[in-house]
Amino acid sequence: MHQYRSVFISDVHLGSADCQADYLLDFLAHVQCETLYLVGDIIDLIAMQRRIYFPESHQQVIRRLLAIAANGTRVVYIPGNHDEFLRHFCGQTLAGVELQQKAVHTAADGRRFVVCHGDQFDQVVRCSPMLLLVGDRAHGLLLWMNRWWNAWRKLRNKPYWSLAAWVKPRIGKARAFIQRFEMAALTVAERGHYDGFICGHIHSAGFRRGRDGLYCNDGDWVEHCTALVENHAGRLEILHWSEHPRVLYVEPEETSTQEPPASPPIAPSLVEQINTMPGSPGPDREPKAALD
Numbered sequence: 001m002h003q004y005r006s007v008f009i010s011d012v013h014l015g016s017a018d019c020q021a022d023y024l025l026d027f028l029a030h031v032q033c034e035t036l037y038l039v040g041d042i043i044d045l046i047a048m049q050r051r052i053y054f055p056e057s058h059q060q061v062i063r064r065l066l067a068i069a070a071n072g073t074r075v076v077y078i079p080g081n082h083d084e085f086l087r088h089f090c091g092q093t094l095a096g097v098e099l100q101q102k103a104v105h106t107a108a109d110g111r112r113f114v115v116c117h118g119d120q121f122d123q124v125v126r127c128s129p130m131l132l133l134v135g136d137r138a139h140g141l142l143l144w145m146n147r148w149w150n151a152w153r154k155l156r157n158k159p160y161w162s163l164a165a166w167v168k169p170r171i172g173k174a175r176a177f178i179q180r181f182e183m184a185a186l187t188v189a190e191r192g193h194y195d196g197f198i199c200g201h202i203h204s205a206g207f208r209r210g211r212d213g214l215y216c217n218d219g220d221w222v223e224h225c226t227a228l229v230e231n232h233a234g235r236l237e238i239l240h241w242s243e244h245p246r247v248l249y250v251e252p253e254e255t256s257t258q259e260p261p262a263s264p265p266i267a268p269s270l271v272e273q274i275n276t277m278p279g280s281p282g283p284d285r286e287p288k289a290a291l292d
């Protein structure tokens, strides 16, 4: 059994055929924590509007989450855009699960993080999910395919045609999108005087250290099976859970000499919107010096 102080998961998409419920059940069976944050898109009500699909393994996930809440773990559910309906119940506790628009997580080392699904940034950064998929995992596969594609063309006396060159600008776009999303989240956290932002939504787990904060994305249980965990010293890690669970990323060191990329323009209203969302617990210490 792995013991953590807190665990963050999101983008499970129960009710969609792509959900990796079995890996999640295995994860939940092997991990214990004091606080479990469900950071949105846990249930995919959009997919279920198209087709009712809720197999036994998906029902088991719900039962398991309720059992975790009943057995002393604090479970906080922050709805996302696919389970937006649950936003009506924010502020209430249902079956032992606290529903919140956003949470403020205080880590063991005192750092304070905003925890939000992340769809709020759709108004600032947009990208097709297909592009993201290409950008995220296909690079090695692409190069491999490119080799075989051109070997075949050569056999047929056709000139070299770079599949990689065709796809790469699209990969670049996906990377740029992720970067803009990260910088938007960091900007909101910094302007709200938090130490970082924890979210999901873009199905791309990772960390990014900004000038004055840490961006953390817990990933998803559709393609990647990842979770963000905090140990008892307050250190954050991203786990990849499969037949061979492993630490995928550790929180980057504070000493980064690299200047972070520019943030997309963030309307003050978005900062206001996220920072004034009711969440628990509220700000509990003096804000840091305001940023310009």
Ligand SMILES: [Mn+2]
Residues within 6 Å of the ligand: 040, 041, 080, 081, 082, 117, 119, 200, 201, 202
């Ligand atoms: Mn989402």
